[in-house]
Amino acid sequence: MTHGSRTFPHRHLLGLEGLSAASLTQVLDLAETFLELSERPIKKVPTLRGRTVINLFLEASTRTRTSFEIAAKRLSADAVNISGSGSSTSKGESLLDTARNLAAMRPDVVVLRHHASGAAELVARHIDAAIVNAGDGTHEHPTQGLLDASTIRHHKGRIDGLEVAIVGDIEHSRVARSNLHGLTTLGARLRLCAPFTMLPHGIAAVAGERHSQVSVHHRLESALEGADVVMMLRIQRERMGDGPARFPSNREYARQFGLSPRTLAYAKADAIVMHPGPINRGVELDPTVADGGRSVILEQVTRGVAIRMAILYLLGAGSGSAED
Ligand code: NCD
Numbered sequence: 040m041t042h043g044s045r046t047f048p049h050r051h052l053l054g055l056e057g058l059s060a061a062s063l064t065q066v067l068d069l070a071e072t073f074l075e076l077s078e079r080p081i082k083k084v085p086t087l088r089g090r091t092v093i094n095l096f097l098e099a100s101t102r103t104r105t106s107f108e109i110a111a112k113r114l115s116a117d118a119v120n121i122s123g124s125g126s127s128t129s130k131g132e133s134l135l136d137t138a139r140n141l142a143a144m145r146p147d148v149v150v151l152r153h154h155a156s157g158a159a160e161l162v163a164r165h166i167d168a169a170i171v172n173a174g175d176g177t178h179e180h181p182t183q184g185l186l187d188a189s190t191i192r193h194h195k196g197r198i199d200g201l202e203v204a205i206v207g208d209i210e211h212s213r214v215a216r217s218n219l220h221g222l223t224t225l226g227a228r229l230r231l232c233a234p235f236t237m238l239p240h241g242i243a244a245v246a247g248e249r250h251s252q253v254s255v256h257h258r259l260e261s262a263l264e265g266a267d268v269v270m271m272l273r274i275q276r277e278r279m280g281d282g283p284a285r286f287p288s289n290r291e292y293a294r295q296f297g298l299s300p301r302t303l304a305y306a307k308a309d310a311i312v313m314h315p316g317p318i319n320r321g322v323e324l325d326p327t328v329a330d331g332g333r334s335v336i337l338e339q340v341t342r343g344v345a346i347r348m349a350i351l352y353l354l355g356a357g358s359g360s361a362e363d
Pocket of ligand 1: 102103174180183213214272273275315316317
């Protein structure tokens, strides 16, 4: 299988911030060929044979960890998986020491999930392998942003000019931040919607020069009005610490910000419903919507494998240049 001769001008994938529309599109296009491979009875190609991928997951994960492992295996790379509880970080070893020791074993790619924002960039500055950020604190989750863009492009035929509503705990969501960069770069307009307590002041400025493509809403109905895509987020309690509650109760949150057949009716008739998972059913998403005909949530998961194959290929096959 050939994947074109265009080189990907990045050595790591730390975030979608700063990636050009051309680079984003290159990943999305390549993922389509891997998606097709994943539909075949024999799902393996020898592309990364002899390469080593270490998945270092120091924070909980089901979808992302499994999908990186499957992606590496479908490309015939040797995949090694390390999780927080079974690693020496639970004995007090620092992230950098763990990373340096893993680097001493000469992996080609290290995929890192960590609770601290900036962890992937820190590791990238100190070791030689290509680093893929699989979620760092509340900062970015670039492969999720890419798989979301891939799903949207497939269903809508384009991203440019679409109205995308992202609803929920924006403050703690690295998924929202990656989508903010990725989707605005690809020309979408974003409506960010959350209670006042979960939508940081000035969030639109995160989009930098594309901030005019971002609007902020505190009422679900106004965020959904005429939307092409509705992306719901989980309330990330594990990131809220012991501070005061951000909303009175799950029931109250569901009433004001939950996506139900009633509230979905504000969006366009052909709007798709997305969620990065894990879903808190009955809180941000009514089960009838989660399992309904407009939901593309499981397709997001399928595309996640293809996107991760594309990223491992672009960074792991030795095609990256020295630039970041
Ligand atoms: C997200 C994450 O971990 O940031 N999940 C995922 O990777 N699919 C979102 C979440 O945890 O709510």
